[in-house]
Amino acid sequence: xxxxxxxxxxxxxxxxxxxxxxxxxxxxxxxxxxxxxxxxxxxxxxxxxxxxxxxxxxxxxxxxxxxxxxxxxxxxxxxxxxxxxxxxxxxxxxxxxxxxxxxxxxxxxxxxxxxxxxxxxxxxxxxxxxxxxxxxxxxxxxxxxxxxxxxxxxxxxxxxxxxxxxxxxxxxxxxxxxxxxxxxxxxxxxxxxxxxxxxxxxxxxxxxxxxxxxxxxxxxxxxxxxxxxxxxxxxxxxxxxxxxxxxxxxxxxxxxxxxxxxxxxxxxxxxxxxxxxxxxxxxxxxxxxxxxxxxxxxxxxxxxxxxxxxxxxxxxxxxxxxxxxxxxxxxxxxxxxxxxxxxxxxxxxxxxxxxxxxxxxxxxxxxxxxxxxxxxxxxxxxxxxxxxxxxxxxxxxxxxxxxxxxxxxxxxxxxxxxxxxxxxxxxxxxxxxxxxxxxxxxxxxxxxxxxxxxxxxxxxxxxxxxxxxxxxxxxxxxxxxxxxxxxxxxxxxxxxxxxxxxxxxxxxxxxxxxxxxxxxxxxxxxxxxxxxxxxxxxxx
Amino acid sequence: xxxxxxxxxxxxxxxxxxxxxxxxxxxxxxxxxxxxxxxxxxxxxxxxxxxxxxxxxxxxxxxxxxxxxxxxxxxxxxxxxxxxxxxxxxxxxxxxxxxxxxxxxxxxxxxxxxxxxxxxxxxxxxxxxxxxxxxxxxxxxxxxxxxxxxxxxxxxxxxxxxxxxxxxxxx
Numbered sequence: 052x053x054x055x056x057x058x059x060x061x062x063x064x065x066x067x068x069x070x071x072x073x074x075x076x077x078x079x080x081x082x083x084x085x086x087x088x089x090x091x092x093x094x095x096x097x098x099x100x101x102x103x104x105x106x107x108x109x110x111x112x113x114x115x116x117x118x119x120x121x122x123x124x125x126x127x128x129x130x131x132x133x134x135x136x137x138x139x140x141x142x143x144x145x146x147x148x149x150x151x152x153x154x155x156x157x158x159x160x161x162x163x164x165x166x167x168x169x170x171x172x173x174x175x176x177x178x179x180x181x182x183x184x185x186x187x188x189x190x191x192x193x194x195x196x197x198x199x200x201x202x203x204x205x206x207x208x209x210x211x212x213x214x215x216x217x218x219x220x221x222x223x224x225x226x227x228x229x230x231x232x233x234x235x236x237x238x239x240x241x242x243x244x245x246x247x248x249x250x251x252x253x254x255x256x257x258x259x260x261x262x263x264x265x266x267x268x269x270x271x272x273x274x275x276x277x278x279x280x281x282x283x284x285x286x287x288x289x290x291x292x293x294x295x296x297x298x299x300x301x302x303x304x305x306x307x308x309x310x311x312x313x314x315x316x317x318x319x320x321x322x323x324x325x326x327x328x329x330x331x332x333x334x335x336x337x338x339x340x341x342x343x344x345x346x347x348x349x350x351x352x353x354x355x356x357x358x359x360x361x362x363x364x365x366x367x368x369x370x371x372x373x374x375x376x377x378x379x380x381x382x383x384x385x386x387x388x389x390x391x392x393x394x395x396x397x398x399x400x401x402x403x404x405x406x407x408x409x410x411x412x413x414x415x416x417x418x419x420x421x422x423x424x425x426x427x428x429x430x431x432x433x434x435x436x437x438x439x440x441x442x443x444x445x446x447x448x449x450x451x452x453x454x455x456x457x458x459x460x461x462x463x464x465x466x467x468x469x470x471x472x473x474x475x476x477x478x479x480x481x482x483x484x485x486x487x488x489x490x491x492x493x494x495x496x497x498x499x500x501x502x503x504x505x506x507x508x509x510x511x512x513x514x515x516x517x518x519x520x521x522x523x524x525x526x527x528x529x530x531x532x533x534x535x536x537x538x539x540x541x542x543x544x545x546x547x548x549x550x551x552x553x554x555x556x557x558x559x560x561x562x563x564x565x566x567x568x569x570x571x572x573x574x575x576x577x578x579x580x581x582x583x584x585x586x587x588x589x590x591x
Numbered sequence: 592x593x594x595x596x597x598x599x600x601x602x603x604x605x606x607x608x609x610x611x612x613x614x615x616x617x618x619x620x621x622x623x624x625x626x627x628x629x630x631x632x633x634x635x636x637x638x639x640x641x642x643x644x645x646x647x648x649x650x651x652x653x654x655x656x657x658x659x660x661x662x663x664x665x666x667x668x669x670x671x672x673x674x675x676x677x678x679x680x681x682x683x684x685x686x687x688x689x690x691x692x693x694x695x696x697x698x699x700x701x702x703x704x705x706x707x708x709x710x711x712x713x714x715x716x717x718x719x720x721x722x723x724x725x726x727x728x729x730x731x732x733x734x735x736x737x738x739x740x741x742x743x744x745x746x747x748x749x750x751x752x753x754x755x756x757x758x759x760x761x762x
Contacts, residue, residue: 190625250636295680297660303730366731
């Protein structure tokens with residue numbers, strides 16, 4: 052008998068209990084304040100800065116910050132692209148049964164992981180060497196969230212005070228990996244091993260089963276990938292079955308822990324924001340996210356999912372809870388087949404990806420939420436006839452244009468390729484000529500997942516064709532870097548603005564603000580996407 | 592001031608200047624997160640959690656017969672059968688629901704000659720084991736098929752003698 056209430060209280064309570072210290076720590080990273088063990092930490096960091104060859108005190112403009120981010124990500128992409136392409140020629144931790152990826156699949160996979168999406172058009176347990184899983188994918192699973200978190204640091208700094216500076220990308224990137232992601236992932240890996248996740252360099256063990264058959268059990272350094280997969284909003288599984296595979300998620304406790312791991316950093320961000328920019332504001336954003344999350348959970352549990360395509364050890368509630376936590380944080384891991392999710396659960400998952408900010412991915416979720424705040428202030432400002440202001444700064448028409456563009460690029464990146472897939476016949480090639488609400492939903496879901504850098508999908512390796520690899524690859528690329536560039540541009544605009552010590556014309560905290568923000572966010576999303584949900588999961 | 596400006600121009604001056612720290616940070620992080628991190632966890636895992644780290648293998652007479660976490664095919668009517676691979680998400684779901692397990696009791700009993708009640712007791716013990724593994728609240732009730740079958744083999748060696756020898760022959 053599942054005890055959904057205990058499960059839910061543990062997840063929400065545990066996440067909040069962890070998110071408070073995480074948030075306070077992140078605030079210290081953003082504002083360069085003294086942390087616990089500061090001396091040791093800064094000595095280690097300074098060592099890294101020396102090797103990398105940067106001056107940690109040099110501030111970057113938003114353009115320099117973005118350039119450094121895109122260069123770093125670009126180099127990582129290039130490296131991984133070639134590793135995947137030639138993995139059969141790499142002699143270390145190799146496997147003769149694993150071929151090199153085709154160019155389109157290597158492009159898709161490298162883009163997918165570097166953009167924090169982790170859409171997988173391949174089966175990791177059958178197509179990757181241990182070397183690729185470790186040196187290519189696990190590595191990228193640190194790079195991607197660290198880039199998003201660093202960008203969010205720069206974004207939040209813009210509001211602290213005039214000319215505080217946006218920071219230095221390399222400093223933030225290094226500090227996030229070395230003093231946040233790495234230690235937490237390390238300890239979490241140990242815990243996951245305790246629960247039963249393997250951690251070995253052997254790619255498989257052969258056994259003779261009880262009835263005398265030969266069975267090949269695929270193992271590998273799973274635990275080290277699994278922890279950062281969840282912590283870093285990544286979501287790409289070691290196995291094709293992702294967190295449904297018993298080696299990635301062996302029991303109810305690992306399931307609960309993995310859910311908290313996915314939620315902790317996205318939920319910590321509003322706490323960090325509150326610490327730096329006013330506790331009321333932070334708590335308000337946090338409550339808005341929690342209400343939004345509760346709404347998704349309620350919709351997802353209206354009808355029971357499964358039992359087909361669900362794992363026995365999870366059942367309906369634990370599967371829906373995991374998947375909603377995962378997809379709302381844009382992690383994109385799943386502990387069941389999406390095909391086993393009830394239509395109401397699919398609506399909930401799509402909504403989460405349309406909004407991208409309840410709580411959203413590590414770093415980018417918070418930035419997206421602040422874009423909603425800016426748009427909300429603008430619309431409400433128009434309604435009451437006041438100049439929109441945020442943190443006592445005027446929101447200029449340029450800021451609004453950037454914010455609206457960030458909002459609009461999302462449906463464009465989802466709906467145009469979806470239409471393209473159907474008009475060119477490539478969708479039909481995958482889902483069949485008879486287009487049903489389910490098959491339409493599957494295609495819509497694929498591009499929604501790619502555009503929101505989520506990574507969950509219905510197709511998996513069956514979408515490994517040039518059309519799907521290239522188009523989803525391009526959508527992931529634009530869905531990641533265009534919003535980040537525009538958000539940093541907004542940051543660049545705010546950081547030089549004068550602050551007037553006036554009472555905010557529209558308060559950015561409190562019950563009324565939370566309500567307006569939530570209504571605006573869901574209303575804008577619903578207006579944009581409702582027709583497509585209506586002919587998709589609503590009709591399933 | 593002037594000195595500082597020159598330095599900053601050097602760092603941003605041209606693509607080459609901007610590329611250098613990017614390349615270096617990638618190499619450093621690759622070594623730390625892609626090599627040192629997983630390898631050190633392998634080293635610790637092999638010492639601290641050798642059973643789990645190597646795939647949670649169960650052995651009969653010192654020979655591994657499968658992983659407790661990975662379903663294996665059971666075709667003989669004497670054994671409990673896992674879910675058909677296509678029904679689960681992982682295709683290797685090692686568990687079945689209690690209802691599924693109880694529905695197989697009559698078949699196992701008829702094939703082995705073991706009375707139904709002791710088989711039911713074994714199922715119940717397995718359910719209890721699953722519950723305590725999940726602190727009684729974090730998972731629905733389930734039965735691990737391989738563990739249940741190995742329990743049967745251990746308690747009724749004569750009824751399952753053919754399988755012990757088969758497992759040994761093929762080695």
